[in-house]
Amino acid sequence: MDDCIAAMASLPDACVDMVFADPPYNLQLGGDLFRPEGGRVDAVDNDWDKFDTFAAYDAFTSAWLAEARRILKPSGTLWVIGSYHNIFRVGSRLQDQGFWILNDIVWRKANPMPNFKGTRFTNAHETLIWAAKGEGARYTFNYRAMKSLNDELQMRSDWSFPICGGQERLKRGGTKAHPTQKPEALLYRIMLASTNPGDIVLDPFFGTGTTGAVARRLNRRWIGIERDATYCDVARERIEAALPLDESAITTMQSPKSQPRVAFGTLVETGAIKPGTQVFDTKRRWIATVRADGSLSHAEALGSIHKLGAQLQGAPSCNGWTFWHYDAGGTAKPIDTLRQTYILATEP
Amino acid sequence: MDDCIAAMASLPDACVDMVFADPPYNLQLGGDLFRPEGGRVDAVDNDWDKFDTFAAYDAFTSAWLAEARRILKPSGTLWVIGSYHNIFRVGSRLQDQGFWILNDIVWRKANPMPNFKGTRFTNAHETLIWAAKGEGARYTFNYRAMKSLNDELQMRSDWSFPICGGQERLKRGGTKAHPTQKPEALLYRIMLASTNPGDIVLDPFFGTGTTGAVARRLNRRWIGIERDATYCDVARERIEAALPLDESAITTMQSPKSQPRVAFGTLVETGAIKPGTQVFDTKRRWIATVRADGSLSHAEALGSIHKLGAQLQGAPSCNGWTFWHYDAGGTAKPIDTLRQTYILATEP
C-alpha cells in the first residue's frame, strides 16, 4: 500500500521484466494527486482551468512513466491501458521519454455499456500500448505461443474479450469492489506474449490485483503497488486463492529460434548425410552436391546451404534447411528432417 | 493544389461543417523489408512522410490543427485518422487546442498485411479521432442512420472494413496512384454519421480525393487541399465519375456480417477450459492435455486441436472441435459445446 511513484523510486534500476499499468484517468477524482508541486493556478476561466488540468495530468503521467522506465530491464517492456480520455496523453509522453512503441492493441468489448443518450458511438473498446525501453531494444515476444492461441494464424492487434463480470467480478458488500476491474483473460494474453516463466511483472496501479492473480497462475513473479487499503485486502485474498498452473501446462509452443542450433556440417560429420550426396529443390531446378566440409557445390557455384540457395534463386536470402531436399527411399524430404532427427536423438 | 496550412489560412473563420484529415503518419521506416517468398514490400517512402524529429512533427500538427479549428463552424467536427506512429501525438495536441474528443474509432482491417518477420502483433487496425470544436459544443450525430446501418443495434466504436484494393484502388501506369488510399466505405460512414446533405466538408490532405468522391455521392459540398499535382489530376477525374448512389447501392456499402470466429485459445484465456485439462476422442484411443497457449500435447506430439487430431489419426485433416471431448460431470462432450456457450454469452 503506497503511492506508486514513491514506491517505484525505492526500487533499484533495471529490476523488472515487464510493467503493466492501468492508470487513473478521471480528471476530477483525486485532482490533488495530479497537481504539480506548487503549480496551482487560481483560475476562473474554463479553458485555462482545463489546460491546467491537462498539464497536471501530464506531469503525473511523465513522473510515473520515468520511474517505470528506470526500473525496467533493458529488455523489458511496458503495457499501458486507457481510453480516449487519457491514452493520447500517455502515448505522447512515453514516446517523449524514449519508449519505443511496438504495437497499439485494441481490446474490443463483447458486451460494452450502451450509449444511453444516443449522442455518440457506443464506446466499445479500450486501447493498450505496448512499448520497449527504447528504439532497437531487445524484447520478449512469444510469437509461436500467440499464433497457437489464435488457431495458427498470426495474432492481430485487435483482441475480443467480454468485460469483467459474473463470477470473475469481485464484490465487497454486494457492490463491485473496484470500478475498473480488468478481465483476467486480457492479462493472460499480455503475459503469455511478452514474458517468460519466472519473470518479474510490476503493476503500479494494482487495484484488486488482476495482474498478481494471473502472474501467479502463469508462474511469473509480481510486484503490486496500491495505496487503497481496501483494494489491497481484496487483492491479497484473491491472489491466495489463485492456483499456479501445472508446469507442463504452462510450457508453450517454442520458436525454432530458441531451439539448439545445429550446423549442417555437424550432420555431415556424424554421418547423417554423406559427402557426395545430391540435394535438390522441390522442382528439381538445381541439383547440388554435399561436400566434406558441409558446403554445397553446383557447377561453378559453391557455398553454405543458405548462401547457395539464395544465389541460385537470385533471392536476398534463403533458408537452406527447407529449400534443399534429399532422396529418402524414393521420396524427397527436406534436409531439415535430418536436423530434427538429430536434435531428438541428442537431446537429454 | 496548395500547401494545406496556407490554403486553410486563406479561408474565413467558421465556414466549414466538417474536417476530415489523413495527415502523414511519420512512419520512420528503416531499410527494405522482404517477404518470406522473396518479394520486396512496397513501403511508404514518400518525402511527404519524412520529419526530422517528433518536435518537427508536433509543430506541423499543431499548425494545421489550429487552422482547421478556426475554419470550423461552432457546430462543426473534426475527424483525424492515424496509426500508433502519430495518433497519440495528434490526439494530445488537439486536446491541448481545446478540441473535445467525442469518440475514438477503430478501423479493423479485414485483410491487413501480415507481420512477415514474426516480431510483433499483426498491425490490423488504424485509429480515428472524432472531436467537436470544444466542450459543450453542439454537433451533428445522425444516431438513427447509424443504428439503421448496424441492423438496429447502436453503432459501436469499432468498425470493420477491408483495406482499399481491387477495382476501387486507383492506378496510374499500372501501379497504385497513391500509397495510402482510404476505402470509400470509411468516409461514407463518417459523413453519414456527422454531416447533413448540403454541408461543407474540407480535407486538408486530399490525396486522390476519396473525401470528394464520397461527398459528391452523398450530396455534400467539399473542399480538397492537395499540393501534389499528379494526385490532383487523379482526384479530379475520379470525382467527375462519381455519381450519386441510389438506395440499393447504399445497402451494399455495409460490410458483410462475418461469422464470429472463436479460437480454441480464447476459451483457454477466458477460463472456459483450463490448461492441464485432459481431452480425448469418442473411443478414448488418444488422450491429450490442454496447454496454456491453446495447443494440445499427446506424448511427444504437439499442435493445434485440428492438427494434432489429424496427425494422430493419420488423416489429412480433422475438425478438432468435434473430435476432441472433455469430461463434463461424468459425460463426454465435444469441446465445440464450450465454443457455442462462449458465442452465446458474448455476442451482442
Add this chain to the structure above:
DNA sequence: CGGCATAGTGAATCTGATG
C-alpha cells in the same frame, strides 16, 4: 464459361548472434 493453380499486394517503425 468454369474451376483451379499461380502470382501479386497492402500506412511496416519487421532478426540475432558472433567476431
Add this chain to the structure above:
DNA sequence: CCATCAGATTCACTATGCC
C-alpha cells in the same frame, strides 16, 4: 562501432492464365 552470416518468416483477397 560495423561486417558477416545463419536461418526464420505471411493473411486475405484480387487478377491472370491454363485447361
